[in-house]
Amino acid sequence: MSVLQLNKVNVIYPPPKRGGSEVHALEDINLTIEGNDFMVALGASGCGKTTLLNVMAGFIQPNSGDVLLDSRPIKGPGADRGVVFQQHALLPWLNVMDNTSFGLMLQKKKSEERKKVAAKYLGLVGLEEFLSHYPYQLSGGMRQRVGLARALTSNPAILLMDEPLGALDAITRETMQELVLDIWRQTKKMVFFITHSVDEAIFMASRLIVMSPRPGRIIHSYKLDFYQKFFETRDARSIKSLPEFIEMRQEILDIIHGDEIRIDQG
Amino acid sequence: MSLVNSFKESSLNYFSKVFGRGPVKPGESYGAPGIGNSTAISVVTSVTLIFLWWFVTNMGWIKPLFLPTPESVLKKFVSVWSEDFGGSTLWGHSKASLFRVFTAFFLACVTAIPVGIGMGVNRVFRGVFDPPIEFYRPIPPLGYLPLTIIWLGIEDLQKITLIYLAIFAPMALNARSGVRSVTIEQIQMAYSLGATRAQVIWHVILKGAMPEILTGMRIGIGFGWTTLVAAEMVAAEAGIGHMVLSAAEFLVTDVVIMGIFVIGGIAYMFDLLMRFIERKIVPWKGKM
Numbered sequence: 001m002s003v004l005q006l007n008k009v010n011v012i013y014p015p016p017k018r019g020g021s022e023v024h025a026l027e028d029i030n031l032t033i034e035g036n037d038f039m040v041a042l043g044a045s046g047c048g049k050t051t052l053l054n055v056m057a058g059f060i061q062p063n064s065g066d067v068l069l070d071s072r073p074i075k076g077p078g079a080d081r082g083v084v085f086q087q088h089a090l091l092p093w094l095n096v097m098d099n100t101s102f103g104l105m106l107q108k109k110k111s112e113e114r115k116k117v118a119a120k121y122l123g124l125v126g127l128e129e130f131l132s133h134y135p136y137q138l139s140g141g142m143r144q145r146v147g148l149a150r151a152l153t154s155n156p157a158i159l160l161m162d163e164p165l166g167a168l169d170a171i172t173r174e175t176m177q178e179l180v181l182d183i184w185r186q187t188k189k190m191v192f193f194i195t196h197s198v199d200e201a202i203f204m205a206s207r208l209i210v211m212s213p214r215p216g217r218i219i220h221s222y223k224l225d226f227y228q229k230f231f232e233t234r235d236a237r238s239i240k241s242l243p244e245f246i247e248m249r250q251e252i253l254d255i256i257h258g259d260e261i262r263i264d265q266g
Numbered sequence: 267m268s269l270v271n272s273f274k275e276s277s278l279n280y281f282s283k284v285f286g287r288g289p290v291k292p293g294e295s296y297g298a299p300g301i302g303n304s305t306a307i308s309v310v311t312s313v314t315l316i317f318l319w320w321f322v323t324n325m326g327w328i329k330p331l332f333l334p335t336p337e338s339v340l341k342k343f344v345s346v347w348s349e350d351f352g353g354s355t356l357w358g359h360s361k362a363s364l365f366r367v368f369t370a371f372f373l374a375c376v377t378a379i380p381v382g383i384g385m386g387v388n389r390v391f392r393g394v395f396d397p398p399i400e401f402y403r404p405i406p407p408l409g410y411l412p413l414t415i416i417w418l419g420i421e422d423l424q425k426i427t428l429i430y431l432a433i434f435a436p437m438a439l440n441a442r443s444g445v446r447s448v449t450i451e452q453i454q455m456a457y458s459l460g461a462t463r464a465q466v467i468w469h470v471i472l473k474g475a476m477p478e479i480l481t482g483m484r485i486g487i488g489f490g491w492t493t494l495v496a497a498e499m500v501a502a503e504a505g506i507g508h509m510v511l512s513a514a515e516f517l518v519t520d521v522v523i524m525g526i527f528v529i530g531g532i533a534y535m536f537d538l539l540m541r542f543i544e545r546k547i548v549p550w551k552g553k554m
């Protein structure tokens with residue numbers, strides 16, 4: 001079991017132009033993701049969710065604080081953390097199979113092994129019949145599934161997903177929520193998942209953090225188990241209309257809006 | 267009466283077929299501007315133009331000195347192919363020109379493309395190459411042609427240098443902007459899968475820049491050809507531009523026109539060749 005730990009992490013972006021003010025994107029973030037947490041980050045636009053994910057991925061170094069994966073400091077991006085992007089980031093010149101096995105190719109794995117591993121994860125996301133399609137021949141949901149399969153091929157300790165379902169229509173989005181949960185259960189990986197949708201957050205999270213902007217901080221943290229109900233009943237619709245679900249949504253909306261009012265008042 | 271009517275109808279039918287909005291086939295979108303096949307119309311235009319040319323010249327409305335008949339131009343093409351004109355045969359002139367343009371093009375490919383990519387991925391490269399390229403890029407090549415004559419004479423070396431300079435900048439700048447067309451997510455994606463910097467440059471940046479590199483090559487060879495023909499008309503001892511200019515000096519108009527067709531035909535072949543290469547190398551271009 002892996003552990004991802006953030007201790008007193010601060011990220012301060014320099015002012016965009018001279019005379020501007022710097023942005024305190026993350027202030028003293030303490031966070032531990034462990035076991036097989038499905039950690040969801042929720043918060044208004046600009047509260048530092050992407051910044052937090054970029055720190056975990058190693059795309060940016062924090063100004064201060066420690067980021068540790070299994071007690072080893074994260075110095076840059078690496079194959080032990082799989083990233084799924086909002087805009088899928090597929091390579092248009094590679095077909096589904098080659099896009100999925102791109103990481104294995106970089107690691108100079110043998111061709112048969114690449115095919116085997118990629119086919120396994122493409123099967124997991126339900127794309128085994130589209131191996132030779134090119135990205136432009138896929139729907140938005142299918143592209144995200146390729147992105148997910150690709151992130152899984154290097155068998156990372158944690159999956160980092162930045163609004164992976166944000167660009168999808170409502171119906172595809174619900175299907176994908178269930179798919180991501182199923183894959184999480186089967187692969188037993190830690191997940192860090194960013195979303196704007198309160199329903200999505202409550203439905204999927206085993207742990208939920210709510211963030212507030214300027215400076216970016218974690219203002220609330222929950223342990224949830226609606227996903228558990230989904231694994232039992234496989235009926236997402238009725239889970240999302242349970243009284244306790246609606247209550248939870250109300251509570252979180254109050255936090256987010258209360259936060260906005262506080263900001264408006266200075 | 268009915269004959270006139272049916273003629274009217276069939277011609278109307280024909281017009282609506284050529285210009286009207288046809289039914290939308292699967293894979294096409296209704297209302298997309300300019301959609302549909304235009305080959306038939308283009309053939310009609312070309313045939314009409316050639317017929318007009320043939321008609322006015324054969325009616326004697328224009329003197330052959332100004333516009334010779336299509337037949338005589340065609341005849342010249344056949345005869346000058348193997349006979350000497352202005353120091354060489356048509357084939358000889360064409361060979362001289364093609365050699366120059368391809369040599370310069372090849373040299374530009376192996377230097378300008380790496381330089382452009384270097385400028386895209388490396389600050390030092392960009393700092394070094396930006397000022398000279400930005401300085402001479404806007405100058406028309408004929409502006410520095412006299413200097414190349416002073417330095418290098420009027421032989422192949424001068425021509426190749428001139429075309430090389432003319433096409434270096436557009437090819438390098440296209441390669442550079444191709445590098446920029448790669449998205450930050452694609453690069454982060456590769457790093458997060460454990461790529462090294464060299465792998466990112468090779469497998470992501472270079473591939474992603476390929477469509478624009480090829481566009482640069484297409485622009486380069488077209489512009490190089492234009493520049494070469496002009497340079498050969500200024501000073502040369504062989505070459506297709508030189509042939510046309512010597513024909514004009516002796517008022518051999520049919521050779522002048524034949525030369526223009528050859529110049530255009532070669533330019534068109536370059537374009538076809540580059541399109542073919544694009545389809546082979548970057549079939550995904552413009553699709554995402």
Ligand SMILES: Nc1ncnc2c1ncn2[C@@H]1O[C@H](COP(=O)(O)OP(=O)(O)OP(=O)(O)O)[C@@H](O)[C@H]1O
Nearest residue numbers: 013014023025043044045046047048049050051052
């Ligand atoms: N590269 C950067 N340079 C300067 N400031 C930045 C940079 N990236 C983000 N910021 C600022 O940091 C703050 C947090 O940005 P971040 O992208 O992490 O927000 P977010 O929570 O992901 O927002 P969204 O939900 O809209 O994606 C914002 O105020 C933003 O303006």
Ligand SMILES: [Mg+2]
Nearest residue numbers: 049050051162
């Ligand atoms: Mg974001």
